[in-house]
Amino acid sequence: MVPTSYYILLSAILFTIGVLGVLLRRNAIVVFMSVELMLNAANLALVAFAREQLGVEAQVLVFFVITVAAAEVAVGLALLVAIFRTKRTADVDEVSTLKG
Amino acid sequence: MELILFLITAAVAIAGAVAMLISRNAVHSALFLLLNFGAIAVLFLLLRAPFLFAIQLTVYAGAIMVLFLFVVMLLGAEKVEDAPDRIAWQQPLALLLGLALLIVSVVVGLGSATTPPPDGEELIKFSDPRSLGELLFTDYLLPFEITGFILLIAVIGVVVLSQRGRKI
Numbered sequence: 001m002v003p004t005s006y007y008i009l010l011s012a013i014l015f016t017i018g019v020l021g022v023l024l025r026r027n028a029i030v031v032f033m034s035v036e037l038m039l040n041a042a043n044l045a046l047v048a049f050a051r052e053q054l055g056v057e058a059q060v061l062v063f064f065v066i067t068v069a070a071a072e073v074a075v076g077l078a079l080l081v082a083i084f085r086t087k088r089t090a091d092v093d094e095v096s097t098l099k100g
Numbered sequence: 101m102e103l104i105l106f107l108i109t110a111a112v113a114i115a116g117a118v119a120m121l122i123s124r125n126a127v128h129s130a131l132f133l134l135l136n137f138g139a140i141a142v143l144f145l146l147l148r149a150p151f152l153f154a155i156q157l158t159v160y161a162g163a164i165m166v167l168f169l170f171v172v173m174l175l176g177a178e179k180v181e182d183a184p185d186r187i188a189w190q191q192p193l194a195l196l197l198g199l200a201l202l203i204v205s206v207v208v209g210l211g212s213a214t215t216p217p218p219d220g221e222e223l224i225k226f227s228d229p230r231s232l233g234e235l236l237f238t239d240y241l242l243p244f245e246i247t248g249f250i251l252l253i254a255v256i257g258v259v260v261l262s263q264r265g266r267k268i
Contacts, residue, residue, distance in 0.1 A: 008209035023194035071254035
């Protein structure tokens with residue numbers, strides 16, 4: 001039996017890698033992928049705690065998270081395509097029109 | 101045995117995530133993230149959640165990553181980071197803050213974790229997709245319907261956003 005703490009440790013490492021991806025990378029698509037990685041890390045922690053408590057409700061919650069993530073990816077990538085069409089770049093540093 | 105499987109899968113997951121972070125080509129990043137999602141799916145299986153394993157593979161590895169790869173190749177945005185970073189101090193600060201976040205999350209996470217109960221009657225109920233389905237269509241029927249609505253709105257939003265010749 002693998003202790004829950006191992007899963008939490010792995011989840012924390014994956015989440016941190018996701019955060020670093022958002023902070024360090026400038027390609028908007030890779031930033032987006034890092035957000036997905038963070039969502040996955042949170043899901044992993046959620047299922048690990050569900051396994052500990054034997055709560056099926058947490059699995060329902062993970063199911064909802066995955067569906068909403070799918071919708072979010074579809075809209076986000078459409079936004080990226082729209083930005084690329086007008087700006088001709090996917091570099092997040094170049095898209096700074098809203099900067100004061 | 102289960103611990104060895106866990107360690108191998110965890111190593112694959114971390115390797116995939118790190119490779120996604122450091123590879124310069126966005127297509128390679130997407131493929132490494134696919135590896136990571138596959139590893140997490142196996143971890144769901146180890147946690148006795150076979151339905152989530154299937155969902156993770158079909159929705160994440162199947163649908164979402166194909167969408168990512170498609171957009172990367174459609175835009176030709178594999179390499180947009182050739183120019184040097186405009187904010188020089190961002191990189192070391194990000195690494196420092198990332199390390200701080202890792203320490204904090206490990207301390208908080210480990211503090212709340214205990215050992216899971218051994219295999220038994222309850223675990224069979226936990227891993228059965230039927231109990232998940234029953235919950236989904238009884239107690240969580242309204243959230244389930246709202247999820248369908250969210251997907252509908254996403255579809256409409258994507259169609260509106262991708263119309264040509266329209267000011268957004």
